[in-house]
Amino acid sequence: MANPVLVEVLRGAIVESAHRGAVAVFDGDGKPVWEIGDTTKPVFPRSAVKAIQALPLIESGAADAYGFGNRELALACASHSGEPAHVELARSMLAKAGLDQSALECGTHWPSSHDAEIALARGGGSPNALHNNCSGKHAGFLCTCVHSGIDPRGYVKAGHGMQEMVRDAMQAVTGTVHGADERAIDGCSIPTYAVPLRSFALGFARMATATGFGPERAKAAKRLLSACMAEPFFVAGTGRADVALMEAAPGRIFAKGGAEGVHCAAIPELGLGIAVKCDDGASRAGDAMVAAVLAKLLHADEALSARLLGLANEAIESRIGAKVGSLRPTAAIG
Numbered sequence: 001m002a003n004p005v006l007v008e009v010l011r012g013a014i015v016e017s018a019h020r021g022a023v024a025v026f027d028g029d030g031k032p033v034w035e036i037g038d039t040t041k042p043v044f045p046r047s048a049v050k051a052i053q054a055l056p057l058i059e060s061g062a063a064d065a066y067g068f069g070n071r072e073l074a075l076a077c078a079s080h081s082g083e084p085a086h087v088e089l090a091r092s093m094l095a096k097a098g099l100d101q102s103a104l105e106c107g108t109h110w111p112s113s114h115d116a117e118i119a120l121a122r123g124g125g126s127p128n129a130l131h132n133n134c135s136g137k138h139a140g141f142l143c144t145c146v147h148s149g150i151d152p153r154g155y156v157k158a159g160h161g162m163q164e165m166v167r168d169a170m171q172a173v174t175g176t177v178h179g180a181d182e183r184a185i186d187g188c189s190i191p192t193y194a195v196p197l198r199s200f201a202l203g204f205a206r207m208a209t210a211t212g213f214g215p216e217r218a219k220a221a222k223r224l225l226s227a228c229m230a231e232p233f234f235v236a237g238t239g240r241a242d243v244a245l246m247e248a249a250p251g252r253i254f255a256k257g258g259a260e261g262v263h264c265a266a267i268p269e270l271g272l273g274i275a276v277k278c279d280d281g282a283s284r285a286g287d288a289m290v291a292a293v294l295a296k297l298l299h300a301d302e303a304l305s306a307r308l309l310g311l312a313n314e315a316i317e318s319r320i321g322a323k324v325g326s327l328r329p330t331a332a333i334g
Helices: 046-053 055-059 070-076 084-096 114-122 135-148 161-174 197-209 215-230 241-248 283-297 302-312
Strands: 005-011 014-027 032-036 183-185 191-193 254-258 262-267 272-278 315-317 323-329
Touching: 005 283, 005 315, 014 197, 014 283, 046 055, 046 161, 046 197, 046 215, 046 254, 046 262, 055 070, 055 135, 055 161, 055 215, 070 084, 070 135, 070 215, 084 135, 135 161, 161 191, 161 197, 197 215, 197 262, 197 272, 215 254, 241 254, 241 283, 241 302, 254 283, 262 283, 272 283, 283 302, 283 323
Parallel strands: none
Antiparallel strands: 005 014, 005 323, 014 032, 014 272, 183 191, 254 262, 262 272, 315 323
């Protein structure tokens, strides 16, 4: 069964491209609230589940031991743009554990922020692992290792104590086995597991409601989502979709995108978790999908729903800034 077209790209009044996908919306009790397409198909969540992967940072006691506040916790859940504030905060997190950038095993790339990239190059600099969009998450992993007395070397590898803690958290929260048969390697070198899309929607509903969690995990989940909603810039960066979604309704929407058109979100006031996957991996279409889903679920707040629909119907501009088209969610999702 082919997934339906959920987003069209218009140039003028003509559809230029079409993006198929799937949507899962669940409550914390495991009840499907809304599903589109094949939500049982395994997908790699990529960076969309970093908030779940950050649970050991709090549950181990490391976050409190190093005095981490909302910004550090948000960065531990982030795919940041490599802007100076992101880089310096990741550096500070490592320093509190007595480490520096040489401990990071996430790899190096230029900042994804064009302005930050140009500024770094113009100043004669070159990127290091702190500029990696995952450096905050990895700083959290390293801090967890040091605080827990675990040798951090090789912390990205399957079977390492750190990755076992992450895998255990992912399995418990999503209710789905994350085994060797489902495992591959993410862009930042840690294991990633392909499980049904609906499992991630359930996982974020549980993160938002603490359904089935013990008291410590319930506090950790609330703290992480609250930190991300309080400091969305540190979850992503200037001009990013996650920031726009969370700033549209401060404290009411959690959103986190991942590579290849995956997006997870939560609406704590409704007790709902959301997961979307754009089949062809287009990030802008995945962003439009999750914005449209949020708009529909929050329809009772007409002003907010309209803002979210505006994000879903993003304009396409020419090089001189003229509007020449737009993204458009289809009736299947709108």
